[in-house]
Amino acid sequence: MRHLISMEQLERRDIERILDRARSFAEVSEREIKKVPALRGRRVINLFYEASTRTRSSFELAAKTLSAEVINFASSGSSVEKGESLKDTVQTLSAYRPDLIVVRTPNVGAADLVARWSTAAVVNAGDGKHEHPTQALLDVYTLRERLRSLDGLSIWVVGDVMHSRVARSNIMAFSKMGARVTVCGPPTLIPRGVEALGCAVEHTLDRLADADVVYALRMQHERMTGSFVPSLREYAACYQLNGQRLSPRQVLMHPGPVNRGVELSADVIESPQALIGQQVAAGVVVRMAVLYELLAGRDVGTPRTSSPTPAPQLA
Amino acid sequence: MNALASRPTPPANLLVSDVHVLDPRAGIDSRSDVLVRGGLIAELGAPNTLQAPPDAEVIDGSGRHLFPGFVDPHVHLRTPGQEHKEDLDSGTRAAAAGGYCAVIAMPNTSPTIDSASVLLALQESARREARIPVGFLASVTRGLKGEQLTEMAELRSCGAIGFTDDGKPVQRAAMLRMALQYQKLCGGVLALHEEDPSLSGNGAMHEGPVSARLGLAGIPSISESTMIARDAAIARHEQGRIHAQHLSAVESVEAVAEAKARGALITAEASPHHLTLTHDALLKSLDTRLKMNPPLRSEVDRQALISGLLDGTIDCIATDHAPHAREEKEVPFEEAPMGTTGLESAFAVLYTDLVEPGVLPLALVIEKLTQGAALFDLPVPTVAVGVPANLTLIDLAREWEIGEAGYESRSENSCFDGHQVRGRVLATIAAGAVAYRERTFAVSAA
Numbered sequence: 001m002r003h004l005i006s007m008e009q010l011e012r013r014d015i016e017r018i019l020d021r022a023r024s025f026a027e028v029s030e031r032e033i034k035k036v037p038a039l040r041g042r043r044v045i046n047l048f049y050e051a052s053t054r055t056r057s058s059f060e061l062a063a064k065t066l067s068a069e070v071i072n073f074a075s076s077g078s079s080v081e082k083g084e085s086l087k088d089t090v091q092t093l094s095a096y097r098p099d100l101i102v103v104r105t106p107n108v109g110a111a112d113l114v115a116r117w118s119t120a121a122v123v124n125a126g127d128g129k130h131e132h133p134t135q136a137l138l139d140v141y142t143l144r145e146r147l148r149s150l151d152g153l154s155i156w157v158v159g160d161v162m163h164s165r166v167a168r169s170n171i172m173a174f175s176k177m178g179a180r181v182t183v184c185g186p187p188t189l190i191p192r193g194v195e196a197l198g199c200a201v202e203h204t205l206d207r208l209a210d211a212d213v214v215y216a217l218r219m220q221h222e223r224m225t226g227s228f229v230p231s232l233r234e235y236a237a238c239y240q241l242n243g244q245r246l247s248p249r250q251v252l253m254h255p256g257p258v259n260r261g262v263e264l265s266a267d268v269i270e271s272p273q274a275l276i277g278q279q280v281a282a283g284v285v286v287r288m289a290v291l292y293e294l295l296a297g298r299d300v301g302t303p304r305t306s307s308p309t310p311a312p313q314l315a
Numbered sequence: 316m317n318a319l320a321s322r323p324t325p326p327a328n329l330l331v332s333d334v335h336v337l338d339p340r341a342g343i344d345s346r347s348d349v350l351v352r353g354g355l356i357a358e359l360g361a362p363n364t365l366q367a368p369p370d371a372e373v374i375d376g377s378g379r380h381l382f383p384g385f386v387d388p389h390v391h392l393r394t395p396g397q398e399h400k401e402d403l404d405s406g407t408r409a410a411a412a413g414g415y416c417a418v419i420a421m422p423n424t425s426p427t428i429d430s431a432s433v434l435l436a437l438q439e440s441a442r443r444e445a446r447i448p449v450g451f452l453a454s455v456t457r458g459l460k461g462e463q464l465t466e467m468a469e470l471r472s473c474g475a476i477g478f479t480d481d482g483k484p485v486q487r488a489a490m491l492r493m494a495l496q497y498q499k500l501c502g503g504v505l506a507l508h509e510e511d512p513s514l515s516g517n518g519a520m521h522e523g524p525v526s527a528r529l530g531l532a533g534i535p536s537i538s539e540s541t542m543i544a545r546d547a548a549i550a551r552h553e554q555g556r557i558h559a560q561h562l563s564a565v566e567s568v569e570a571v572a573e574a575k576a577r578g579a580l581i582t583a584e585a586s587p588h589h590l591t592l593t594h595d596a597l598l599k600s601l602d603t604r605l606k607m608n609p610p611l612r613s614e615v616d617r618q619a620l621i622s623g624l625l626d627g628t629i630d631c632i633a634t635d636h637a638p639h640a641r642e643e644k645e646v647p648f649e650e651a652p653m654g655t656t657g658l659e660s661a662f663a664v665l666y667t668d669l670v671e672p673g674v675l676p677l678a679l680v681i682e683k684l685t686q687g688a689a690l691f692d693l694p695v696p697t698v699a700v701g702v703p704a705n706l707t708l709i710d711l712a713r714e715w716e717i718g719e720a721g722y723e724s725r726s727e728n729s730c731f732d733g734h735q736v737r738g739r740v741l742a743t744i745a746a747g748a749v750a751y752r753e754r755t756f757a758v759s760a761a
Contacts, residue, residue, distance in 0.1 A: 107647030129530030193524030
């Protein structure tokens, strides 16, 4: 595997291989000295065009735990603010000879472009509303840790599916791992044609009891401007997951950050059925496994035969 | 004033011998000799019977087809103001290379073609630079802002072929109504980019399973079809003439058919890319050359456009040739400008994807590639004795790859780049002069 751009490119056995390795890395985080030399001498650039807390810091921790060198590049305070294009930025950073670029952008398909414009391995850490594959991997990891297998599980993904890259990657990942996925939300936030991803669609929580796992999506305040829902109050009244709606046997997940009192009530966030903290913790080990998957075994220090600025091509 | 402008060129004297002439309007579908003298079609004769005059070139037409030259009523030549994308020379070179003998350019330039002074200056440029005759549409509203009508009567008297705010809809119904009322005074078809921006929003592609998969904001088909229905109703009320540009959706074809059935004076066009590609292409590669407005839609929509051509709901094929510079397209999909070039590939993709598989008859495609002239009250190219030679010579068997040798257009944003096609334009004669010869195509002087 050269890059990790989309869950589409991973087969079930690839997912299992990566997650099994993540499990072996979990022990490292328990050590007093949290470092192994697996990626010593490798150079990782975190290229983040969007705000991020957990994704960026967990990639950084993952790379450092594996002894890689990490540069964080954020669009604010950079020449991006002077109008530098993504292509020029990537080609400039490529001159530093990174082995891997972790990229988050607000644009669909941008990670794929970075992969075309650079010789480094590329990990998609979120490209607009398209995909967020490492989130899906860490969610599958978390579920496997709790429930051992996803085979035959009913998983409901509830909320703003339309604007969610997490939803898209997770629908694919959960399905590949043998689960049945249902998306649920107001019709204004369920994209037309989403069934093509292989999921069922519900617009109410009436049949929520069918779910073994309930995956709540973040309701973003900025989405309110387009009048996708009349108000957050109305949204919460219809779709909030709370103690009344969830049964104790159901497992609750959320990619964070949570809007307390909107998509989740405070009581369920802290309940034992919620795996939200475990998801965050899984982020580091799963991203270690992804970095390892893409970098270990590749030659280091050998001169590249290809040009650091690849021939221009259209997307 | 002649509404079409091009640079002066010496009239052609040539004999195309033993060529398969196909002109559905003239009822010709047979092998003939075609003699062009002084830029006019002088004589048609049985194969290998006409003698070339001493000063005439002889072109061996055997195994090749000669059609009336194509007319594209919808191209963007980007002049004035965006000459880094295209100019009158490069754009008309591209057109000639695609077999076109005339094109109509859109006014969404910088500045907008919304005043007589801009229009006259542009016609002057065309008389210096254009390889084939170019007509210009003026904008319906000043600066395409949708607020104030242009001086339509003066623009018409200066040679504006018609009016359009293409690139944008005429959003306010009352503004369109006023333009149609003014049309009674000055004539000129109103060509309409049909889109309700409140429905299309910031969409980047067709709304459907592919946009759901990719997480891209969708442009629903109803953003186009509801505007067509509205505008057709207004046109009917005012008995005005409108032309619906670049139909893309089954609902739009239905809306045009219904409007025609009720007697509205509406015509419509479809583009080669909407007739041959669908949004599924974006699943293979999120290529910004596949981003255009209206967007590539579903197979059902594509089939409806084909049916619309067959049953006459759609009157002509127009490319919406929309060049953009490489750096403008080499950005993430959502940030890329809308548009694909199309002049150089139109015939070949239509022939390869629709005629060869038997979906559309060749004669129908030729008719639809020339009919744009009639819709805008221009003479329709035909193969007949005594008329100016507007002809395109094509080798239907010749295989080539689109973009293999670059493009005549200044831009290379063709959604068909890399496609293997058949049907190569070998020469184009526009307004009596040779406007294009294919590089490897040898012509022997008599």
